[in-house]
Amino acid sequence: MKTPLHVFKIGGHVLDDETSLQQFAAAFARVAGPKILVHGGGKGASELLHNLGIAPQMVQGRRITDAATLDVVTMFYAGKTNKQLVALLQASSVPALGLSGADGNAIRASRRPVREVDYGFVGDLAAGSINTDLLRGLLNMNLVPVLCAITHDGAGQLLNTNADTIASAIAQAMAGSYAVTLHFCFEKDGVLADANDEQSVIRRITPDEYAQLKADGVVSAGMVPKLDNAFAALTAGVEAAVIENALKINEPIKTVLCRS
Numbered sequence: 001m002k003t004p005l006h007v008f009k010i011g012g013h014v015l016d017d018e019t020s021l022q023q024f025a026a027a028f029a030r031v032a033g034p035k036i037l038v039h040g041g042g043k044g045a046s047e048l049l050h051n052l053g054i055a056p057q058m059v060q061g062r063r064i065t066d067a068a069t070l071d072v073v074t075m076f077y078a079g080k081t082n083k084q085l086v087a088l089l090q091a092s093s094v095p096a097l098g099l100s101g102a103d104g105n106a107i108r109a110s111r112r113p114v115r116e117v118d119y120g121f122v123g124d125l126a127a128g129s130i131n132t133d134l135l136r137g138l139l140n141m142n143l144v145p146v147l148c149a150i151t152h153d154g155a156g157q158l159l160n161t162n163a164d165t166i167a168s169a170i171a172q173a174m175a176g177s178y179a180v181t182l183h184f185c186f187e188k189d190g191v192l193a194d195a196n197d198e199q200s201v202i203r204r205i206t207p208d209e210y211a212q213l214k215a216d217g218v219v220s221a222g223m224v225p226k227l228d229n230a231f232a233a234l235t236a237g238v239e240a241a242v243i244e245n246a247l248k249i250n251e252p253i254k255t256v257l258c259r260s
């Protein structure tokens with residue numbers, strides 16, 4: 001029997017609000033057993049870039065990351081956001097250890113090739129990108145790795161990688177030795193059948209139902225890459241994938257994704 005491992009991802013809206021973050025940290029502390037946390041911060045990064053006079057640019061959910069943008073997001077994700085989150089987790093007695101993908105060679109990426117769009121310093125993850133030995137070693141020391149969206153190419157270049165993709169890649173890579181549950185946490189209680197009705201959580205979704213929800217436009221925007229990443233993880237051997245409210249991770253309300 002494989003040991004259970006919980007891989008959590010939290011995103012922009014929750015990270016933006018200190019009260020929500022404190023509530024998440026307290027709930028996260030109650031999750032038993034080995035766990036890993038991946039965080040984004042895209043919403044705050046866009047606000048900061050805007051304030052610095054750099055126009056944020058997103059194409060298909062990925063940030064066009066020129067050299068100036070890379071500097072800002074590195075300072076923001078690997079600096080302020082990661083360290084503030086680690087401090088709040090420590091305050092909730094979680095033995096958190098903050099890492100970028102460069103630290104301990106945790107996540108190696110390759111710069112996205114220029115095709116129709118030049119994404120700049122955006123990193124894609126291939127098989128073998130995740131340093132599973134490092135993560136296993138940290139978990140065996142009873143530490144909780146807290147990873148941000150900054151990766152590296154192994155030749156000295158930092159890169160910006162979507163945090164949902166990182167969480168899914170970690171879940172898939174760790175599935176060889178753990179029974180992994182992947183949790184995508186955000187500010188709603190799950191995937192909603194009606195975007196205007198917070199009570200309309202769809203409790204389970206199969207791949208066929210997902211295709212229909214996407215075609216009908218019920219699932220759109222940032223939820224599409226989240227569900228694509230979650231279903232990809234299920235196909236690649238992750239035991240379970242859920243979409244849930246970051247403030248209610250220990251409550252039964254959530255969307256559970258099913259293989260069929």
Ligand SMILES: Nc1ncnc2c1ncn2[C@@H]1O[C@H](COP(=O)(O)OP(=O)(O)O)[C@@H](O)[C@H]1O
Pocket residue numbers: 010011012013040042043164185186187188190191192193194195218219220221222223226
């Ligand atoms: N059916 C749906 N149910 C819930 N959220 C949805 C749905 N379709 C689209 N969304 C949108 O997807 C967003 C989540 O994606 P995103 O903003 O990228 O999250 P994060 O920054 O947490 O990764 C929600 O805030 C919501 O606006």
Ligand SMILES: CC(=O)N[C@@H](CCC(=O)OP(=O)(O)O)C(=O)O
Pocket residue numbers: 010011012013039040041042043045061062063073122123149160161162163164
């Ligand atoms: C390449 C790319 O798009 N990177 C993302 C990384 C942060 C992220 O994914 O944040 P959320 O999960 O909060 O959206 C970005 O800079 O927005």
